[in-house]
Amino acid sequence: MDDKIEVGLDIGTTKICVIAGRRNEFGKLEILGMGKAVSEGVTRGMVTNIDKTVDSIKAAIVECEEQAGLDIQEVSIGIAGQHIRSSKHRGSILLSGQDHVIKIEDLERLSSDMHRSLVPPGSEIIHVMPQDYSVDYNDGIKDPVGMVGTRLEADYHIITAQTAAVNNINRCVKKAGAELGKTDFTCKNLILEPLASSLAVLSDEEMEAGVALVDIGGGTTDIAIFHENILRHTAVIPFGGAIITADIKQGCALMHQQAELLKVRFGAALADETNPNEIVAIQGLRNRPAKEISIKTLAQIIQARMEEIIELVYAELIASGYHKRLAGGIVITGGGGTLKHLKQLFEYKTGLDARIGHPNEHLGKCKSDEVKSPMYATSVGLVLAGFRALDSRDNRYSELKGKQQTSSIITKVPKKLDLNPNGLFKSILDKTKGMLMDDFDDKTGY
Helix, strand or coil, rough: CCCCEEEEECCCCCCCCEEEEECCCCEEEEEEEEEEEECCCCECCCCCCHHHHHHHHHHHHHHHHHHHCCCEEEEEEEECCCCCEEEEEEEECCCCCCEEEECCHHHHHEEEEECCCCCCEEEEEEEEEEEEECCEEECCCCCCCCCCCCEEEEEECCCCEEEEHHHHHHHHHHHHHHHHHCCCCCEEEEEEEEHHHHHHHCCHHHHCCCCCEEECCCCCEEEEEECCCCCEEEEEECCCCHHHHHHHHHHHHHHHHHHHHHHHHEEECCHCCCCCCCEEEECCCCCCCCEEEHHHHHHHHHHHHHHHHHHHHHHHHHHCCCCCCCCCEEEEHHHHHHHHHEEEHHHHHHHCCCECCCCCEEEEECCCCHHHHHHHHHHHHHHHHHHHHCCHHHHHHHHHHHHHHHHHCCCCCCCCCCCCCCCHHHHHHHHHHHHHHHHHHHHHHH
């Protein structure tokens, strides 16, 4: 069993969740503890109230520590929101000599150049994801390590975030740690949330065949498209589960908490699949009579908004250019993925196969099955990100580096030339002398 423990912190629009885990002897993630709190200081993935967010982070950390029996000092944090932008860039470097063998260091140098790319004012780069490489103008190379060439080029998918949003997250984390008496509490990694979710719910086969991850959160819907095990496209849609709750609140004239509870317990994404005679009663205010809500009417409100979100998702799939190469279809996760009949609605509107993504493929022993819900996919993925690289090629490069370091420590001592007159050197002299004497006999005729 791996003694290393990783902790993920998901700062979401509706909830803040902290999960601690470690890998067991089978390589599965064992959840040691989970803490969660209502998020009141985050709007559409962005921190809008420092103090409320800090209080929620503190509550989640304390609960996780009590369950796991740990003293948490560093966390991997997810980031999302409308401010996330992605763009394509191409970089190139010249290699030394015609016989230069491309090494991992060359790829790292090219990637470092991309980190210095020009970005819009007020933004910063959070991820640089390589696409395909080119060696001496030969395109379509996915892993150039070991090849020989003089020029190395690559296409990169660069993801940026607003510097102010990143600073607010870091400030909340540091302040929460300080108020809990953790002087060294730090952010280990800052990871785009759909990338973290992909580690938890997608299989290697799906990412190889082509798949679109749709993470329906509280404030936003995040999209990540993979093809041939490489991230190809990311996008953020500024609508999520919270706007569905707002629609129910307005359409049924309810309070926010009542609308949220109604959506979670009785909500469905297809009105035709509900019973038109099914009615639910909602308690009235201040001794007023209970309000009766039709389940079919509720589903019609939800379906109208979900169809709008799905149309925006499909527009992003078309814009990426990969909508016809998604043999793995669509994987729906996040809190919105718990809606009934959502899979069928996605398939009907997009024509692609769909499934609900549960973060249980990489999970081992868990104290509670609650963590296997789609709404915790990002939190579980953040823990996995501490053990695995976002790009599967980085895992291979890490193994190669480890082998190189081992081979540099354990070196073979070359055999010394035996100069003993009775050894190898004497036998060479005897053979040479014999050849000369034979040649001399042939020339003299003796």
